[in-house]
Amino acid sequence: MKDVFVCDLQANQVVTTTLLVKSKELRARKSGERYLSLILGDRSGELDAKMWDNVDAVEATFDRDDFIKVKGMVHVYRNRPQLTIHKLRRCQDEEVNFADYFPKTTKDVEVMFEELLSVVDGIQDSYLRELLMNVLMDEDLAAKFKRAPAAKTLHHAWLGGLLEHTLSLCKLCTLF
Known part of the structure; x- marks a missing residue:
């Protein structure tokens, strides 16, 4: 069973959890640096997420509909929770209980x-x-x-x- 669901996340919380990638976009900042913009989720809801650093090292390691283990900080942006991801890795299906996501x-x-x-x-x-x-x-x-x-x-x-x-x-x- 998952340890933390999206609906339980609080502002200023450091979290390590597994989430489903519902959308993935590679975008550019005004400075030209690339970042990842993701929508992540589980059965309790969805969460906007950004990865600002180390993007080139992880961008090709996962796709939409993959499960990823993330470590990051929950912030509030425009009155909605947003996860700033510091680390992530793709999970194998065996690591995931599908009932936590669907x-x-x-x-x-x-x-x-x-x-x-x-x-x-x-x-x-x-x-x-x-x-x-x-x-x-x-x-x-x-x-x-x-x-x-x-x-x-x-x-x-x-x-x-x-x-x-x-x-x-x-x-x-x-x-x-």
Whole structure:
């Protein structure tokens, strides 16, 4: 679990935390020196962030939609919090709990997955049943399937949404 969420940040607070890069722009100061302007976030909100120094060393190490570990100072700029970043590094996905950054299903993912396996086990066509079981029993694919949203917006747009949506369609099919 994350130690500090965006909504908990206070002015004049030194913070070290992991955030999702929602936007990244390389800009120039009036002096011509380059700086990074970022929008960072987690499930609690977004935060404007600037990195004024050491930009050339880190700019190419991460992109939009990456997770970065930052150390910096929270200031207030135009009545909004802004993070001045002193250090940052790109995080590996294994270092991140996606539920800290995105909404997630309210249902138990493992219970839904077992229900889906039960539905697949009841499919009469042996070739289709075997194909689906092979896909669902692949540990890597199953983990991604359980975590994936069904869409970016509108329906089931949260972690576990694809599994929830698939199961709801399977249940709907049993009615007809």
